[in-house]
Amino acid sequence: MADVINHVLNTMLGLNAPEWLIIFISNSIAVTLIFAIAPLQMLFMTYFERRAIARMQDRLGPNRVGPKGIFQPVADGVKMFTKEDIVPTAADKMVHLLAPCVVAAPVMFMFAVIPWGPGMYAVDLDTGLLFFFAISSVSAVGLMMAGWASYNKFALLGAMRAVAQMVSYEVPALISIAVIVMLTNSMSIVSIIEAQSGLFISQVDVAGIPDLGLGWFIFSPVGLLGFICFFIAALAEGERTPFDIPEADSEIVAGYMTEYSGMKFALFFLAQYLLNFLLCAITVITFFGGWQGPGISWLWSMAVSEANPAGNPIFNVLAGILGTFYFLAKTYFFFFVMIWIRGAFPRLRVDQLMGFGWKFVIPLTIVNIFSASLWIGWIRWELNPDLAFLSALGEPYSFARWGFAFVATLVMNVAAYTLMTRINRSPDETIDELVADQVFGAVTLR
Amino acid sequence: MNIPIERGKVVTVARGQSTSVAGFSLSKGLGVVFRHWRRAWFEKQHQNVPATASESAPNAGNDKSKPTAFVTLEDMSKSYGTFTVEYPEQRIKLPEAYRNMPVLLYDDETGHELCTSCFQCQRICPPQVIHMTQAKDPASGKPVPSVAEFIIEYDACMSCGFCAEVCPFDAIKMDHEFELSTHDHPSLTVYKRDLNRPVSYYESIAPGFWAEARERAYKKLATNMKRRPGAIGIAPHLTEKITAAQAQAAQAAAAQAPAAKAPAKKAAAPRAADTAAAPTDKEAKLAAIRARNAAQKGGSAPAAGTAADAPLPTDKEAKLAAIRARNAAKKGGSTPAAETSAEESPPTDDKAARLAAIRARNAAKKGDATPSEESDQPAAETPPANDKAARLAAIRARNAAQKATEAAEQAADSATSTPEAPASSSEEGKPLDEKAARLAEIRARNAARKKGDQE
Numbered sequence: 001m002a003d004v005i006n007h008v009l010n011t012m013l014g015l016n017a018p019e020w021l022i023i024f025i026s027n028s029i030a031v032t033l034i035f036a037i038a039p040l041q042m043l044f045m046t047y048f049e050r051r052a053i054a055r056m057q058d059r060l061g062p063n064r065v066g067p068k069g070i071f072q073p074v075a076d077g078v079k080m081f082t083k084e085d086i087v088p089t090a091a092d093k094m095v096h097l098l099a100p101c102v103v104a105a106p107v108m109f110m111f112a113v114i115p116w117g118p119g120m121y122a123v124d125l126d127t128g129l130l131f132f133f134a135i136s137s138v139s140a141v142g143l144m145m146a147g148w149a150s151y152n153k154f155a156l157l158g159a160m161r162a163v164a165q166m167v168s169y170e171v172p173a174l175i176s177i178a179v180i181v182m183l184t185n186s187m188s189i190v191s192i193i194e195a196q197s198g199l200f201i202s203q204v205d206v207a208g209i210p211d212l213g214l215g216w217f218i219f220s221p222v223g224l225l226g227f228i229c230f231f232i233a234a235l236a237e238g239e240r241t242p243f244d245i246p247e248a249d250s251e252i253v254a255g256y257m258t259e260y261s262g263m264k265f266a267l268f269f270l271a272q273y274l275l276n277f278l279l280c281a282i283t284v285i286t287f288f289g290g291w292q293g294p295g296i297s298w299l300w301s302m303a304v305s306e307a308n309p310a311g312n313p314i315f316n317v318l319a320g321i322l323g324t325f326y327f328l329a330k331t332y333f334f335f336f337v338m339i340w341i342r343g344a345f346p347r348l349r350v351d352q353l354m355g356f357g358w359k360f361v362i363p364l365t366i367v368n369i370f371s372a373s374l375w376i377g378w379i380r381w382e383l384n385p386d387l388a389f390l391s392a393l394g395e396p397y398s399f400a401r402w403g404f405a406f407v408a409t410l411v412m413n414v415a416a417y418t419l420m421t422r423i424n425r426s427p428d429e430t431i432d433e434l435v436a437d438q439v440f441g442a443v444t445l446r
Numbered sequence: 447m448n449i450p451i452e453r454g455k456v457v458t459v460a461r462g463q464s465t466s467v468a469g470f471s472l473s474k475g476l477g478v479v480f481r482h483w484r485r486a487w488f489e490k491q492h493q494n495v496p497a498t499a500s501e502s503a504p505n506a507g508n509d510k511s512k513p514t515a516f517v518t519l520e521d522m523s524k525s526y527g528t529f530t531v532e533y534p535e536q537r538i539k540l541p542e543a544y545r546n547m548p549v550l551l552y553d554d555e556t557g558h559e560l561c562t563s564c565f566q567c568q569r570i571c572p573p574q575v576i577h578m579t580q581a582k583d584p585a586s587g588k589p590v591p592s593v594a595e596f597i598i599e600y601d602a603c604m605s606c607g608f609c610a611e612v613c614p615f616d617a618i619k620m621d622h623e624f625e626l627s628t629h630d631h632p633s634l635t636v637y638k639r640d641l642n643r644p645v646s647y648y649e650s651i652a653p654g655f656w657a658e659a660r661e662r663a664y665k666k667l668a669t670n671m672k673r674r675p676g677a678i679g680i681a682p683h684l685t686e687k688i689t690a691a692q693a694q695a696a697q698a699a700a701a702q703a704p705a706a707k708a709p710a711k712k713a714a715a716p717r718a719a720d721t722a723a724a725p726t727d728k729e730a731k732l733a734a735i736r737a738r739n740a741a742q743k744g745g746s747a748p749a750a751g752t753a754a755d756a757p758l759p760t761d762k763e764a765k766l767a768a769i770r771a772r773n774a775a776k777k778g779g780s781t782p783a784a785e786t787s788a789e790e791s792p793p794t795d796d797k798a799a800r801l802a803a804i805r806a807r808n809a810a811k812k813g814d815a816t817p818s819e820e821s822d823q824p825a826a827e828t829p830p831a832n833d834k835a836a837r838l839a840a841i842r843a844r845n846a847a848q849k850a851t852e853a854a855e856q857a858a859d860s861a862t863s864t865p866e867a868p869a870s871s872s873e874e875g876k877p878l879d880e881k882a883a884r885l886a887e888i889r890a891r892n893a894a895r896k897k898g899d900q901e
Contacts, residue, residue: 055486056479060530344479345472 004119004316005029007304012313030122034111042273043073048332049339056343083262088151091259095149100260100267102142106135107274113189114281117291117323118300119316121190128189129181132282133174136237139271140166143246143256146268150259158255161350162246165236168357169243173233175365176226179372180217180286193290197297213292221410222372225417227287229365231334234279236357239272241342245350280334281327288330291323360420367416371409378405486528542652545607545620547600548576550593550641551648552681553667559642559679560617560663562591562670567609567618575599576609581678591670592679596641600626601634615670616663619643622651642681844893 005026009017047062047070054061062069087096113128115121125131140163147159181187184195198215217223236243247255257268284290296319301308303315348356379402381387531538548567552559563580581592609618621643628634649656671679 052483055528056483058482058486058528058530060528060532063532340476340479340483343483344475 004304004313007313027122030112034108034122038108038111038274039270041277042270043077045273045277045335046076046269047073048335052336052339053343056340077266080263080266083265085262085264086259088259090151092149092151095145096259097264099142099146099149099256100264100271102145103139104142104267104271104274106138106142107271107278109135110278111274114278114285115190115193115290116327117320118296118303119305120291120320120323124188124190127187129177129187129192129282129286132189132278133170133177136275136278137166137170139275142271146260147256150256152259154252154254155256155258157252158246158248158258161252162239162256164350165239165243165245165353168354169233169236169361172229172357172361172365173237175362175369176230176233177282177286179222179226179365179368182369182372182376183217183222189285189290193285193292196289196292211297212294213289213296214294216287216289216292218287220375221406221413222368222375223287225364225368225413226372227283229361229368230287231283231337232361233357234283235338235341236353238276238279238338240276240338242345242348243353244342244347245353248347276335276338277331280331280338283334284327284330289326290330291327293322293326296323296326355424360424364413364416364420368413371412371416374412375405375409378402378408540622540651542654544622545605545610546624547603547605547621547626547636548598548607548609548618548641549621549643549648550596550638551617551619551645551663552642552684553664554644554646556671557680557684558667558671558674559593559681560615560645560667561593561596562615562617562666563589563593564591564614566612566614570608570612572606572608573599573602573604575602581674583675583678585675590674590678592674593638596638597635598641599635601631615666616659619648619652619655639682844890 005022006017009015009022009025050072051061051069062072065071065075087093110132112122113125113132115124143162143166144159147155147157147162150156180192184192186192186195196215196217197211197213199212218227235241239246247257252258257265260268299315299319299322302311303319304311304313305316381401550559550561561578563578565578568574568576568578575598577597579594579596581590581594582588583590605620607620610620626634645656
């Protein structure tokens with residue numbers, strides 16, 4: 001952003017603007033965009049979810065307000081705004097008021113490090129990934145505040161469940177993401193995306209083939225297992241079905257949101273949907289290349305960037321549009337997957353949730369860390385000065401090594417998965433019973 | 447997966463093939479959901495069940511809706527796609543036995559209400575929301591088998607349908623109308639005026655039930671009509687409508703035809719024949735009902751015959767003949783029938799009435815001789831008094847054609863059942879405006895042809 005502003009103001013218009021002004025303008029624009037786009041995303045997501053889940057249940061979904069019901073979220077918003085704000089008499093009023101803010105604010109912070117397209121980010125923190133997950137954990141405080149301040153059994157129960165769930169599932173989420181940090185050697189989200197250019201056969205460029213932006217980590221066994229574990233953890237973090245235990249409406253009314261109405265409730269709702277969006281986004285960024293895709297690098301090579309200050313800003317716009325399209329398409333696909341899972345599976349019990357998290361997902365992610373280190377070791381031997389002579393063996397050798405690493409880590413991960421399913425079956429369950437269990441398979445954890 | 451489950455019997459359901467890898471059955475569940483999603487988008491409202499008997503029933507339905515045929519699926523496991531009925535636009539056809547609120551019936555042709563004020567419904571009503579007053583003969587002060595006022599409190603009615611079941615005269619029936627919500631609470635106390643529904647309406651919503659009740663209902667009505675003097679027992683809104691129409695016609699005639707000797711009375715509808723409210727008309731009404739019954743029993747040909755050899759000495763007889771002819775046309779199936787509406791000739795003008803009857807007979811005869819060829823025979827040769835009358839004649843002719851088409855549809859022998867031309871005769875008898883008369887003739891013919899083309 002700052003590059004483009006600098007180019008437009010100083011190079012094209014010759015205003016000789018100071019650096020602080022450029023930074024101020026670019027950040028103002030970025031913040032405005034985030035605060036404008038984030039709620040719109042949330043509005044669209046509610047509509048998207050309701051329409052998609054309706055079709056899965058052979059219904060139509062909201063289709064009355066506007067064409068195909070597209071303005072339904074607006075109508076819902078109006079309803080929320082005009083609702084009476086009810087605070088329980090026994091509630092801790094200050095904490096009750098602050099809780100939705102504490103939940104919603106971190107989610108808005110998280111947007112700061114999300115790149116929507118090449119060069120389209122508010123800030124590129126060196127510890128962007130860490131920032132993202134650290135800030136997302138703040139929400140748990142807000143949930144606990146909401147549950148505690150409501151002076152309501154259901155709310156407190158929901159808050160306890162939410163915090164327990166979020167804390168225990170942050171562990172597998174972060175271990176899965178640690179694999180990506182190992183692969184890219186960076187915690188900057190921008191450089192993680194940039195590392196996923198090229199082709200999926202190899203993390204290194206292959207001569208003669210253009211940069212198609214398909215070097216996504218999902219195409220390696222390490223990335224695949226990491227993705228599966230991370231996405232499961234993301235479902236739990238975002239309180240999506242089958243992990244929607246904190247707000248299990250059939251058990252504890254609405255969990256920590258029980259005593260909230262009107263705009264305070266809407267803030268929780270906003271925070272939740274935005275968190276889901278961000279979790280899908282970070283899944284896409286870490287495992288599916290973010291805005292990477294065919295054509296981006298070609299457009300970006302002609303745009304204004306640090307490497308190419310003499311480029312044309314039009315290509316910034318074009319690359320941005322295409323990158324945003326790729327990014328949003330992937331993100332909404334994963335949000336669709338979340339809806340899809342919601343349509344398919346029933347809710348887990350709390351003990352099943354905890355058992356699944358600690359006894360199944362976390363061991364798998366730890367194995368994944370191990371196979372990731374092997375993977376990195378095998379495909380990057382030549383980076384070690386002592387083993388530099390191996391690179392002299394040429395490209396065929398490099399590919400063969402890559403293939404070996406692929407097969408070896410795949411075997412390791414599949415073996416780990418199989419072992420976990422065997423270990424996690426209940427003691428009196430035979431293998432045949434386990435296999436015949438059609439609902440959750442080994443994951444039932446009776 | 448059709449599993450007939452008897453009471454108390456445990457059925458073990460085979461759950462398909464088991465997967466070889468534990469945990470992968472999750473993907474199977476996702477597959478099922480995805481299939482539903484895909485089909486709901488791309489294969490909308492798929493009904494894979496052949497039309498059942500309920501669907502092939504006459505498509506009566508509410509007039510305000512475009513009823514979409516929704517078939518109850520025998521096997522829900524085979525259904526897919528969205529099955530939502532988008533209510534205000536789409537409606538499920540209500541079953542005949544659906545009941546919401548009770549209404550009162552009156553005969554379409556005579557306008558007579560079927561209710562005799564026997565108080566059976568009032569007695570049986572569990573929430574006690576039915577109230578009625580028996581009609582009294584103003585001359586003698588004796589009670590008459592007819593109801594003066596009938597009130598149902600819809601707000602407290604529980605839709606049990608006891609009133610309809612207990613009614614010995616089939617006068618009170620359960621309506622299918624269910625959109626009764628209102629801001630106006632007192633409007634839910636409904637008076638006879640708003641409770642009255644024509645028999646044809648009930649027949650349209652519950653054809654099977656009415657077919658069962660029809661004969662006994664009309665039989666009892668005929669008996670009761672004998673004991674109703676004057677306009678007593680005629681649906682009140684019809685009485686008013688008829689009076690209004692008469693007044694209007696009189697005005698028009700006075701303005702347009704100063705040469706008219708007699709005050710021209712103009713009837714709005716066929717049932718106007720019975721609304722003169724003169725005691726002498728009682729016989730005519732009776733005759734009409736008898737004629738109809740005869741037509742019903744004796745098939746079409748005899749009915750046509752009776753219509754044909756009416757002697758027609760007075761206008762009363764003319765009316766009778768007209769009603770008979772109309773009934774014959776309605777019931778007459780494949781045989782050609784003549785439609786006359788010679789109901790309102792001025793009492794001084796017997797000639798016109800006779801003319802109408804003769805014309806009707808001629809039309810019937812002609813239709814008999816050549817049933818298949820040249821069926822368009824509008825007999826509106828007598829020029830109507832004015833343009834309005836002409837238009838009226840045209841509308842009548844069209845209605846008659848419609849009825850004739852319906853009759854033809856019912857006929858088994860479809861080869862000879864060409865829609866019959868209505869012989870609509872306007873009987874003002876004053877050749878004031880020939881152009882209007884010709885216009886009416888052309889309109890009638892076009893309407894008949896149109897009907898025929900649709901056939």
